[in-house]
Amino acid sequence: MLGERLKSLRTRIKLRQEDIAAKIGIARTTYAMYEQNKREPDNETLQKIADFFDVNVDFLLGRTNNPAPFNQRNKSLSEFESLFFYELDKLSEEDKQKALEHVRYLRYLAEKENKK
Structure with a gap:
């Protein structure tokens, strides 16, 4: 560790x-x-x-x-945010890009839900 x-x-x-x-x-x-x-x-x-x-x-x-x-x-960052940040560091560049796209999609869904 x-x-x-x-x-x-x-x-x-x-x-x-x-x-x-x-x-x-x-x-x-x-x-x-x-x-x-x-x-x-x-x-x-x-x-x-x-x-x-x-x-x-x-x-x-x-x-x-x-x-x-x-x-x-x-x-500082919350423990959840910190864990997410440091765990991302262990991914390949391709997987980091996939994770980023997924987070953006989740944000899009949240924004869409909030507009209702």
Whole structure:
């Protein structure tokens, strides 16, 4: 779980492993092992990673799907929206397009229903 979330967060902001490793003060190979789930960070490093990505530690560990730090929860996506957003990241580009088309269709139906 941790490795998948780290990679997803990193690729979303288009940074290399070495960029993040340098920012949090660890070796690139160490960070790479975190992404591959071959090693786990200590508590201090885990907090540095969470701070870097501006997410909470529980999100990194898979205990919640809401990535917002606890002090920003009221400004963040709902847990449902967050889950949807992060699950979409795991789909192929073709499947993402299908999901988008489906959501647009559902919105169309809702708008049509509201006009009655």
